[in-house]
Amino acid sequence: MTAPLPSVRAKRARPAPRPAAFPSRARRLKEQRILEAAEPVFAEAGFGGASMQAIAERAGLPKANLHYYFGTKQALYRALLARNLDLWLDAFDHIVPERDPADALAAYVRDKMRASWERPLASKVFANEVIHGAVEIGGYLSTKLRQKVDEKVAVIDGWAAAGKIAPVDARHLFFTLWAATQTYADFDVQVCAVLDRRHLTKADLARATDHLVAFVLRGCGLTPPAACPPRTA
Amino acid sequence: MTAPLPSVRAKRARPAPRPAAFPSRARRLKEQRILEAAEPVFAEAGFGGASMQAIAERAGLPKANLHYYFGTKQALYRALLARNLDLWLDAFDHIVPERDPADALAAYVRDKMRASWERPLASKVFANEVIHGAVEIGGYLSTKLRQKVDEKVAVIDGWAAAGKIAPVDARHLFFTLWAATQTYADFDVQVCAVLDRRHLTKADLARATDHLVAFVLRGCGLTPPAACPPRTA
DNA sequence: GTCTATAGTGAGATAGAC
DNA sequence: GTCTATCTCACTATAGAC
Numbered sequence: 166m167t168a169p170l171p172s173v174r175a176k177r178a179r180p181a182p183r184p185a186a187f188p189s190r191a192r193r194l195k196e197q198r199i200l201e202a203a204e205p206v207f208a209e210a211g212f213g214g215a216s217m218q219a220i221a222e223r224a225g226l227p228k229a230n231l232h233y234y235f236g237t238k239q240a241l242y243r244a245l246l247a248r249n250l251d252l253w254l255d256a257f258d259h260i261v262p263e264r265d266p267a268d269a270l271a272a273y274v275r276d277k278m279r280a281s282w283e284r285p286l287a288s289k290v291f292a293n294e295v296i297h298g299a300v301e302i303g304g305y306l307s308t309k310l311r312q313k314v315d316e317k318v319a320v321i322d323g324w325a326a327a328g329k330i331a332p333v334d335a336r337h338l339f340f341t342l343w344a345a346t347q348t349y350a351d352f353d354v355q356v357c358a359v360l361d362r363r364h365l366t367k368a369d370l371a372r373a374t375d376h377l378v379a380f381v382l383r384g385c386g387l388t389p390p391a392a393c394p395p396r397t398a
Numbered sequence: 399m400t401a402p403l404p405s406v407r408a409k410r411a412r413p414a415p416r417p418a419a420f421p422s423r424a425r426r427l428k429e430q431r432i433l434e435a436a437e438p439v440f441a442e443a444g445f446g447g448a449s450m451q452a453i454a455e456r457a458g459l460p461k462a463n464l465h466y467y468f469g470t471k472q473a474l475y476r477a478l479l480a481r482n483l484d485l486w487l488d489a490f491d492h493i494v495p496e497r498d499p500a501d502a503l504a505a506y507v508r509d510k511m512r513a514s515w516e517r518p519l520a521s522k523v524f525a526n527e528v529i530h531g532a533v534e535i536g537g538y539l540s541t542k543l544r545q546k547v548d549e550k551v552a553v554i555d556g557w558a559a560a561g562k563i564a565p566v567d568a569r570h571l572f573f574t575l576w577a578a579t580q581t582y583a584d585f586d587v588q589v590c591a592v593l594d595r596r597h598l599t600k601a602d603l604a605r606a607t608d609h610l611v612a613f614v615l616r617g618c619g620l621t622p623p624a625a626c627p628p629r630t631a
Numbered sequence: 632g633t634c635t636a637t638a639g640t641g642a643g644a645t646a647g648a649c
Numbered sequence: 650g651t652c653t654a655t656c657t658c659a660c661t662a663t664a665g666a667c
Contacts, residue, residue, distance in 0.1 A: 191632095209530055214446020216660065227634050232662060289529055292585075296522055296529075297442055299587045306591035314592050331616065337609035340589060341578045348577035352525075354532045356573060358539035359547050376570035383564065384617035424650095450643060460652050465644060 196234050196244070199224050203245050208289035212242055212297070243301055246294060249287040250305055252280065253343075260317045266330045267387040271378045277346035278374040282367065288350035314339055331386030342381065349373055429467050429477070432457050436478050441522035445475055445530070476534055479527060482520040483538055485513065486576075493550045499563045500620040504611045510579035511607040515600065521583035547572055564619030571618075578610055 188196075202224035206215045217238055221228045235241035256276035259269045281288060291302075299306055314336065321335035349356060353365055362369065382388050421429075435457035439448045450471055454461045468474035489509035492502045514521060532539055547569065554568035582589060586598055593602065615621050 195632095211444035211446050211526070211530060213444050213448070214530070217662085218660075228661085229634060229636095229663080230632090233632075233634095236662095238661065292525075292529055293444070295585050295588050296525055297444060297447070299591070303587070303591065306588055307594070310588075311592050311594065333613060334605065334609040336592060337606050338613070340581055340585075340592075340606070341610065341613060344577035344581035344585070345574045348573055352528045352573075352577070354536065355528050355539055355543075358532070358536065359544050359569060359573075361540070361544065372567065373570050373573070376567040377574065380566065380571070380574060380617040383619060384613040386616060428650095449641085451641090461643085462645080462652060463650090466650075466652095469644095471643065 192234070199226070199231055199234055199241070200245050200248060203241055204286045204290060207242060207245060207293070208286040211293050212238075215242075217241075245290060246301055249284070249291060250302065252284065252287060253277075253291070254310075254313055256280070257313055257317055260320050262320050262323055266321075266324045266385065267382055270381055270385060270387070274342060274346060274378050274381055275374055277342065278349065278370060278377065281346055281350035282370045285350035285353060288347050292347065292351040331384075333385055338385070345377055345381075425467070432459070432464055432467055432474070433478050433481060436474055437519045437523060440475060440478060440526070441519040444526050445471075448475075450474075478523060479534055482517075482524060483535065485517065485520060486510075486524070487543075487546055489513070490546055490550055493553050495553050495556050499554075499557045499618065500615055503614055503618060503620070507575060507579060507611050507614055508607055510575065511582065511603060511610065514579055514583035515603045518583035518586060521580050525580065525584040564617075566618055575614065578614075582606055 199220070203215075203220045206220045206223060210216075210219070215238075217228050217231055220241070221231055224231070231241060235244060256273050259272040259276065261269065294300075294302055295306075317339070318335040321330065321333070321338065324330040325332045325335075349365065349370060356369075357363065357365060360369065379388070432453070436448075436453045439453045439456060443449075443452070448471075450461050450464055453474075454464055457464070464474060468477060489506050492505040492509065494502065527533075527535055528539075550572070551568040554563065554566070554571065557563040558565045558568075582598065582603060589602075590596065590598060595602065612621070
């Protein structure tokens with residue numbers, strides 16, 4: 166579709182910089198503080214738009230300090246991504262064969278919606294990275310994430326074979342669930358605009374969750390027929 | 399949640415630059431060509447990561463030429479956004495009271511999926527802009543888009559009142575549909591990774607469309623009860 | 632470990648010849 | 650209208666004093 170662009174993040178290749186080999190407790194805390202400050206900056210400006218200056222100001226530190234701990238902007242960015250990657254996998258734990266499909270899927274959706282409420286910035290950083298080609302996390306996506314999805318797809322296929330759920334395309338079902346839940350974090354501004362809100366409230370998210378759970382359960386044929394009215398011409 | 403950041407796009411405020419008052423046909427063609435080149439660059443690098451240099455190379459023109467036509471990088475970016483904004487509204491035309499809900503929603507989903515296939519870069523540019531706070535298009539979102547959504551929400555509420563569709567939250571339904579369809583454009587890399595593909599093919603998108611249409615129709619109670627198996631304990 | 636001062640580079644934008 | 654050469658500045662990154 167599109168000819169490849171030269172990678173955005175490839176200014177000057179530099180060998181692994183200063184960081185210590187044995188991270189002390191104090192060091193970890195400092196790093197944590199910097200990552201905390203970096204998250205909103207990368208989330209709202211993207212990698213290219215973020216500046217070490219802006220991150221340093223947020224962290225209340227001089228710029229040079231960030232370089233002392235992370236070496237380069239890219240390394241800081243990578244560390245931030247790494248810290249959050251597995252965040253999205255936790256919800257998968259609900260999807261197990263022995264559990265009732267409706268309960269499992271409802272819990273999955275609720276967990277993902279909770280994440281959108283509690284960690285919207287992490288979601289935005291991740292979204293940015295994927296939109297821009299997942300240069301840093303491509304490996305993760307095609308190994309750990311794919312394996313986890315394959316595993317959970319098998320669970321859903323098992324439910325379908327047992328007649329416990331409508332025969333959905335489980336992989337695409339996950340794409341739909343990810344998109345539908347993360348949109349409340351990534352595209353919150355658009356949701357706000359349409360709902361005529363200044364900020365999304367917990368009540369807004371609760372309503373969104375109720376909508377989504379009901380929608381998904383019906384979509385998977387997990388709601389009693391009573392709620393399935395006959396189709397009108 | 400997060401304190402506001404200084405806008406990413408606010409380096410040096412400059413008065414409206416050179417562009418002519420009466421755009422000739424030739425001028426419009428040149429502008430078109432530049433916008434065409436700008437789309438993949440902004441899509442894959444974001445505003446901050448995109449460079450006028452990269453766009454110029456894609457367009458086969460010297461940098462100065464872009465500045466002659468658009469003045470600033472921001473103006474070029476704005477022009478690109480403006481060109482694509484109404485793209486997403488077309489599909490709404492299917493949602494009219496007199497049409498059968500199932501047909502209308504299926505057609506809506508199919509149109510949006512077609513857009514994800516045909517104009518993925520436009521979708522990415524838009525997604526970037528929204529994630530980064532919709533600084534440029536916030537006005538559009540809270541006026542034209544909101545009005546359009548309100549109008550179509552009324553149609554769906556009308557169907558629900560007439561018992562033609564399950565009582566869904568129409569606004570959140572649209573958020574779900576937007577997210578579920580645009581994810582195939584915006585997050586194509588992730589979808590590829592999970593599906594173990596190098597690129598998404600038309601067949602992949604067709605399969606995704608079939609999944610989504612079926613899922614949405616069931617989710618809206620628009621599929622005959624036969625396909626709604628009883629819930630198992 | 633911390634921070635000030637600065638080096639060095641790339642980017643947006645412009646001047647001015649053609 | 651077009652393009653080369655250049656200006657200016659912001660940004661990443663580092664040197665080196667404390």
